[in-house]
Amino acid sequence: MKQIPKLTLGPVLYYWSRDDIYEFYRQAAEMPVDTIYLGETVCSKRRSLRTGEWIDLARELSRNTGKEIVLSTLSLLEAESELKTMRRICENGEFLVEANDMAAVQLLSRQKVPFTTGPTVNIYNVETLKVLIRQGLKRWVLPVELSKTTLKQIVNDLPDGIETEIFAYGRMPLTLSARCFTARSHNLPKDDCQYKCLDYPDGRLMSTQEKQPFLALNGIQTVSAQTCNLMGEIDELQLSGVDYLRISPQFRHTEKIADAFARSLRGETIPDVEPLAPLGFCNGYWHGESGLSQIPPDQR
Amino acid sequence: MELVCPAGNLPSLKAAVDNGADAIYFGLRNDTNARHFPGLNFNEKRAAEGITYARDRGKRVFMAINTYPRPEGWQRWQAAVDTAADLSVDALICADIGILEYAHRRWPDLPLHLSVQASGTNYEALQFYYDNFGIRRAVLPRVLSLSQVSHVIENTPVEIEVFGFGSLCVMVEGRCILSSYVTGQSPNTYGACSPAEFVEYKETPSGLESRLGGLLTDRYELGEQAGYPTICKGRFAVGDETFYAIEEPTSLNTLALLPQLHQAGIKAIKIEGRQRTPAYVGMVAKVWREAIDASLSDPDNFSPKAEWNRALNQVSEGATTTLGPYYRPWQ
Numbered sequence: 004m005k006q007i008p009k010l011t012l013g014p015v016l017y018y019w020s021r022d023d024i025y026e027f028y029r030q031a032a033e034m035p036v037d038t039i040y041l042g043e044t045v046c047s048k049r050r051s052l053r054t055g056e057w058i059d060l061a062r063e064l065s066r067n068t069g070k071e072i073v074l075s076t077l078s079l080l081e082a083e084s085e086l087k088t089m090r091r092i093c094e095n096g097e098f099l100v101e102a103n104d105m106a107a108v109q110l111l112s113r114q115k116v117p118f119t120t121g122p123t124v125n126i127y128n129v130e131t132l133k134v135l136i137r138q139g140l141k142r143w144v145l146p147v148e149l150s151k152t153t154l155k156q157i158v159n160d161l162p163d164g165i166e167t168e169i170f171a172y173g174r175m176p177l178t179l180s181a182r183c184f185t186a187r188s189h190n191l192p193k194d195d196c197q198y199k200c201l202d203y204p205d206g207r208l209m210s211t212q213e214k215q216p217f218l219a220l221n222g223i224q225t226v227s228a229q230t231c232n233l234m235g236e237i238d239e240l241q242l243s244g245v246d247y248l249r250i251s252p253q254f255r256h257t258e259k260i261a262d263a264f265a266r267s268l269r270g271e272t273i274p275d276v277e278p279l280a281p282l283g284f285c286n287g288y289w290h291g292e293s294g295l296s297q298i299p300p301d302q303r
Numbered sequence: 304m305e306l307v308c309p310a311g312n313l314p315s316l317k318a319a320v321d322n323g324a325d326a327i328y329f330g331l332r333n334d335t336n337a338r339h340f341p342g343l344n345f346n347e348k349r350a351a352e353g354i355t356y357a358r359d360r361g362k363r364v365f366m367a368i369n370t371y372p373r374p375e376g377w378q379r380w381q382a383a384v385d386t387a388a389d390l391s392v393d394a395l396i397c398a399d400i401g402i403l404e405y406a407h408r409r410w411p412d413l414p415l416h417l418s419v420q421a422s423g424t425n426y427e428a429l430q431f432y433y434d435n436f437g438i439r440r441a442v443l444p445r446v447l448s449l450s451q452v453s454h455v456i457e458n459t460p461v462e463i464e465v466f467g468f469g470s471l472c473v474m475v476e477g478r479c480i481l482s483s484y485v486t487g488q489s490p491n492t493y494g495a496c497s498p499a500e501f502v503e504y505k506e507t508p509s510g511l512e513s514r515l516g517g518l519l520t521d522r523y524e525l526g527e528q529a530g531y532p533t534i535c536k537g538r539f540a541v542g543d544e545t546f547y548a549i550e551e552p553t554s555l556n557t558l559a560l561l562p563q564l565h566q567a568g569i570k571a572i573k574i575e576g577r578q579r580t581p582a583y584v585g586m587v588a589k590v591w592r593e594a595i596d597a598s599l600s601d602p603d604n605f606s607p608k609a610e611w612n613r614a615l616n617q618v619s620e621g622a623t624t625t626l627g628p629y630y631r632p633w634q
Contacts, residue, residue, distance in 0.1 A: 079475055080425045081451050089427075106427035109434075123478055125422070125491065127371035130401025134435065148480040148489055149373070156374035178479035181446035181628040184549060188541040193634045209548050210540045211519040217539065218481075220548070225474075227484060287487070293516055294484035 018200035035265035112138035150291035158244035173251025204254035229285035318585030323592025339494030369418035469575020556624030561598035
């Protein structure tokens with residue numbers, strides 16, 4: 004059965020200045036997305052907005068745009084201060100929360116409020132989904148390394164009332180560490196990182212010794228250098244039971260990408276968007292191949 | 304404080320038992336465990352032999368099912384849980400929520416440990432697994448400093464096991480997919496990081512090159528020891544510099560922290576290395592047995608013997624070791 008997925012705007016993964024964040028969400032208010040995920044998911048040292056300000060921004064966007072606003076939580080929790088921030092978000096009482104770690108799942112299920120999970124919560128099969136649905140899960144994001152084949156197998160058996168979202172556009176979050184790789188690339192320890200991430204609003208490129216772009220360092224997170232783009236798979240996506248397509252923000256042109264996705268979903272022909280990405284595109288995971296590969300249309 | 308040692312085959316299991324391990328962990332010969340390497344691991348018969356050998360000598364045996372089944376593999380993982388129950392292992396080490404649920408419902412008397420691959424880094428996450436599946440123990444990912452480990456222990460009802468020695472995973476285990484980004488196979492899906500079938504070494508005019516899935520991970524000068532091309536331990540270019548951008552080839556070694564780990568309330572120390580030889584397992588078990596005994600009998604005057612560190616360095620990646628994340632400046 005054909006189903007037109009809705010678009011969502013994922014949380015900003017990078018460290019942007021306060022002004023840049025507010026400017027971005029002024030634009031986001033106009034983007035053709037149904038849902039906006041807000042909040043810091045990578046590093047607790049990034050405080051362009053305080054937790055209360057994220058919640059204020061959520062209220063403002065919710066009031067002015069009518070879009071669904073979801074508060075996203077940190078992905079890797081190590082310190083009590085991070086748990087404290089997460090508790091405040093989970094107990095906000097107004098907005099749906101995206102759990103990016105099992106800690107948030109635990110808190111939200113204990114409060115018996117519905118929640119969603121982001122791409123760093125490991126859901127690889129239906130049995131896992133069933134457990135989490137009992138806890139209050141209403142929407143989940145397919146882990147980025149899983150293919151359309153796995154998605155179909157899961158969706159075929161999907162319990163009623165659960166929504167599926169996939170990471171359809173953006174540099175893919177690949178890993179998290181205790182170590183800050185951006186600070187390390189400046190010979191600085193994490194405790195004195197001098198907020199170097201501010202200089203790399205799409206992450207800092209890491210290439211092989213043959214100059215092949217490979218990864219982008221985003222503090223304690225590492226993302227793909229290539230941007231995952233499933234715009235070319237729209238026809239198939241409409242048949243795969245996916246409810247939401249996530250666009251992960253990049254520093255420039257996110258509004259153009261969102262427009263292109265919306266037009267593409269309406270069946271319009273769109274110009275090549277590859278020049279809008281920081282580097283080239285990839286789609287390998289979706290096709291069951293290595294994540295960095297780009298499978299051309301005639302080989303899909 | 305229990306010493307938990309790896310076994311990739313029966314000789315390794317025996318070497319661990321004979322040299323002082325309190326418990327041994329192993330996996331089956333398929334992708335249900337995170338050391339899914341050719342020629343490694345146990346079938347049911349060998350596992351039963353190993354368990355008998357260990358039990359006769361008062362030791363415990365744990366089985367690991369620490370990868371994440373996709374729907375097409377679900378029955379294989381389920382069968383692995385049933386095998387663990389049939390073998391009546393002393394504990395089953397799991398990561399996947401669906402598998403934990405199955406094991407808990409189907410075999411309520413089978414003790415469950417939360418694998419490091421479940422990425423449980425804080426006490427709230429551990430509480431989820433305790434409340435839902437009654438886990439008895441959790442293995443912490445290698446991302447916490449010593450004070451953070453202590454804080455988890457103070458706030459959780461489950462026993463805590465930490466890594467003491469072996470290859471150092473720099474990323475939070477269970478949430479790193481660098482391997483599949485390059486090869487299509489990851490520890491979560493396939494049970495191996497940077498699988499050997501994608502590895503290639505080649506002599507070139509600019510030196511020996513190591514590649515993974517065609518991607519250049521490092522280039523070695525004449526006389527330089529070439530390492531295994533695990534992605535996170537290669538040399539890459541960032542800005543104008545080419546260096547070990549993620550981590551040097553090195554192993555974790557926390558011998559020096561033993562009294563503090565005990566003081567913090569750690570219940571078990573895990574040794575990495577099911578893919579290593581019986582000689583490795585025996586030697587490392589022996590060193591750690593001596594060290595743990597020494598640190599328990601006189602914690603105030605404990606310091607690692609030079610011969611222990613020498614022996615461990617010899618079998619370490621890059622012949623060096625680090626305290627890793629336990630030591631804050633490393634982060």
